[in-house]
Amino acid sequence: MRKVLAFFALFIFLFSGFVSAQLKYTIVVHGGSGNLSRERMSPERELEYTVKLNDALLAGQAILKAGGSAMDAVVAAVMILEDSPLFNAGKGAVFNFEGRNELDASIMDGQSLQAGAVAGITNVKNPITAARKVMENSPHVMLMGRGAEQFAFEQGLEIVDPSYFFDQQRWEQYREFLRGNTQLRGHTDPELKMGTVGAVALDQHGNLAAATSTGGMTGKRFGRIGDSPIIGSGNYANNESCAVSATGHGEYFIRNVVAYDISAQMLYQGKTIEEAANNNVMEKLEEQGGNGGIIAVDKDGNVAMPFNTTAMFRGYLKSTGEKEVKIFR
Numbered sequence: 001m002r003k004v005l006a007f008f009a010l011f012i013f014l015f016s017g018f019v020s021a022q023l024k025y026t027i028v029v030h031g032g033s034g035n036l037s038r039e040r041m042s043p044e045r046e047l048e049y050t051v052k053l054n055d056a057l058l059a060g061q062a063i064l065k066a067g068g069s070a071m072d073a074v075v076a077a078v079m080i081l082e083d084s085p086l087f088n089a090g091k092g093a094v095f096n097f098e099g100r101n102e103l104d105a106s107i108m109d110g111q112s113l114q115a116g117a118v119a120g121i122t123n124v125k126n127p128i129t130a131a132r133k134v135m136e137n138s139p140h141v142m143l144m145g146r147g148a149e150q151f152a153f154e155q156g157l158e159i160v161d162p163s164y165f166f167d168q169q170r171w172e173q174y175r176e177f178l179r180g181n182t183q184l185r186g187h188t189d190p191e192l193k194m195g196t197v198g199a200v201a202l203d204q205h206g207n208l209a210a211a212t213s214t215g216g217m218t219g220k221r222f223g224r225i226g227d228s229p230i231i232g233s234g235n236y237a238n239n240e241s242c243a244v245s246a247t248g249h250g251e252y253f254i255r256n257v258v259a260y261d262i263s264a265q266m267l268y269q270g271k272t273i274e275e276a277a278n279n280n281v282m283e284k285l286e287e288q289g290g291n292g293g294i295i296a297v298d299k300d301g302n303v304a305m306p307f308n309t310t311a312m313f314r315g316y317l318k319s320t321g322e323k324e325v326k327i328f329r
Contacts, residue, residue: 023204023319024202024204024301024318024319024320025061025064025065025201025202025203025204025301025318025319026064026201026202026297026301026303026316026317026318026319027057027060027061027064027073027074027077027199027200027201027316027317028199028200028201028295028296028297028303028305028314028315028316028317029053029056029057029060029077029078029081029197029198029199029295029314029315029316030196030197030198030199030245030247030293030294030295030305030312030313030314030315031049031052031053031081031086031087031195031196031197031313031314032087032088032195032196032197032247032312032313033247033248033291033292033293033307033309033311033312033313034291034309034310034311034312035291035309035310035311036309036310036311036327037310038328041327046327048086049086049313049327050325050327052080052081052084052086052087053081053313053314053315053325054315054325055080056077056078056080056081056199056315057077057315057316057317057323057325058317059073059076059077059079059080060073060074060076060077060199060201060317061073061317062076063076064201064203064204064319065319067203067204067205068203069203069205069207069209070109070110070201070202070203070207070208070209070243071107071109071132071207071209073199073201073203073209074107074199074200074201074209074210074211075107075128075129075132075211077199077201077211078105078126078128078197078198078199078211078212078213079126079128079129081197081199081213082125082126082127082128082197082213083126085167085169085170086195087195087196087197087313088170088195088196088197088214088215088216089103089105089127089195089196089197089213089214089215090103090125090126090127090165090213090215091164091165091167092165092167092169092170092195092215093165093167093170093214093215093216094170094173094174094195094215094216094217094218095170095171095173095174095218095219096216096218096219096220096221096224097219097220097221099174100122100162101122101162101165101166101215102120102121102122102215102216102220103118103120103121103122103124103127103165103213103214103215103216104117104118104119104120104121104127104213104214104215104216104225104226104228104229105117105118105127105128105130105131105211105212105213105214105228105229106118106131106142106211106212106213106228106229106230106231106234106235107128107131107132107135107209107210107211107212107235108135108209108210108211108231108235108236108237108243109135109207109209109237110207110208110209110210110237110238110239110243111207111208111239113237113238114135114136115135115141115231115235116131116132116133116134116135116136116138116140116141116142117131117134117141117142117143117229117230117231117235118130118131118134118142118143118144118148118152118229119142119143119144119145119148119225119229120144120145120148120223120225121144121145121148121149121152122149122162122165123149123159123160123161123162124148124149124152124157124158124159124160125157125158125159125160125164126157126158127213128211128213129152129157129158130143130148130151130152130155130157131211131213131229133151133152133155133157134148134151137155138151141231142229142231144225165215170218173218174218174219177218177219178219195214195215196212196213196214196215196228196234196246196247196248197212197213197214197247198210198211198212198213198228198234198235198245198246198247198295199211199245199295200237200242200243200244200245200295200296200297201243201297202243202297202298202299202301204319206239206299207239208237208238208239208242208243208297208299209237209243210235210236210237210243210244210245210259211235211245212228212229212234212235212245212246212247213228214226214228214247216228216250217250226250226251226253226254227246227250227251227253227254227258228246228250230250230253230254231259231260232257232259232260233246233250233253233254233256233257233258233259233260234246234247234250234253234254234258234259235259236259236260236262236263238263238267239299240267240299241262241263241266241267241298241299242262242263242266242273242276242296242297242298242299243296243297244258244259244262244263244277244294244295244296245259245294245295245296246258246259246292246293246294247292247293247294247312248285248290248291248292248293248307248309249290249291249292251290252285252288252289252290252291252292253285253290253292255288256280256284256285256288256290258280258281258284258285258294259294261276261280262276262277262280262294262296263276265279265280266298272298272302273296273297273298273302273303273304274302274304274306276304277294277296277304277305277306278304278306280294281293281294281306281307281308282306282308285308286308290308291308291309292307292308292309293305293306293307293308293309293312293314294306294307295314295316297316301318301319303316303318310328310329311327311328311329312327313327314326314327
């Protein structure tokens with residue numbers, strides 16, 4: 001009888017351990033990076049950002065806790081940030097040289113390695129939903145401009161008048177940019193380019209997903225597209241390694257294929273998520289003068305959030321209850 005009870009107790013212990021391992025999940029979000037000083041941000045403004053980042057985490061957590069997919073979680077989290085004028089994505093996106101809002105977004109499923117992206121769209125309320133539709137309902141990876149808008153309309157997504165994206169503070173930044181009378185200002189002033197948003201997640205089924213959305217750079221010209229909609233540069237996910245979403249000076253992230261390189265270093269060099277992320281952000285980009293950061297989660301739920309600027313709006317939440325939301329170092 002004792003042996004039976006001992007065996008039963010061992011079975012219960014092992015089974016509970018298996019269940020707890022299966023229930024593991026992680027959600028990570030970011031709201032952009034830049035060389036922002038504490039002195040330029042009031043306590044009230046810092047609280048606004050913290051609350052909104054927390055809202056995004058909770059939106060993703062609600063899905064993951066209920067057994068939902070990492071894909072659904074990252075979309076829910078990014079939509080919260082796209083709907084907030086605090087960030088350079090969706091409502092509150094920056095203005096291009098002609099005074100219009102042009103939006104980019106991408107998404108990737110770590111299980112299937114399928115991906116979708118949109119670039120230069122002007123009337124889709126939540127660009128991340130358009131990126132997902134491209135992935136799921138088209139044979140393509142990226143659509144741009146009017147074609148992407150027509151596709152989003154046909155998919156039944158919410159279409160808005162471009163004026164929906166207007167934000168007074170962003171407009172004043174744009175006017176200041178014009179007064180500066182130089183394109184270079186858009187590349188040197190962190191206030192004019194920070195705010196890209198993103199989310200990465202690991203769900204209870206062991207699947208990873210990544211999503212990134214942005215309005216680009218203030219005063220951008222010539223149809224410029226940054227790294228956010230580029231799979232492998234600003235966004236990447238692979239169940240065998242990690243999920244990554246980037247923020248910063250996109251040209252550098254494109255040249256270095258940052259998001260994919262983090263995954264590749266893990267797969268082919270055996271690096272941890274932290275080692276691979278730091279190598280890209282704190283070494284490669286730093287040496288080239290590229291500003292920015294990334295958020296990442298690996299297949300075991302480990303999180304990395306390195307950035308080489310003074311600030312990055314970021315946070316994560318795990319099934320263990322571990323949680324962090326920060327802006328500065």
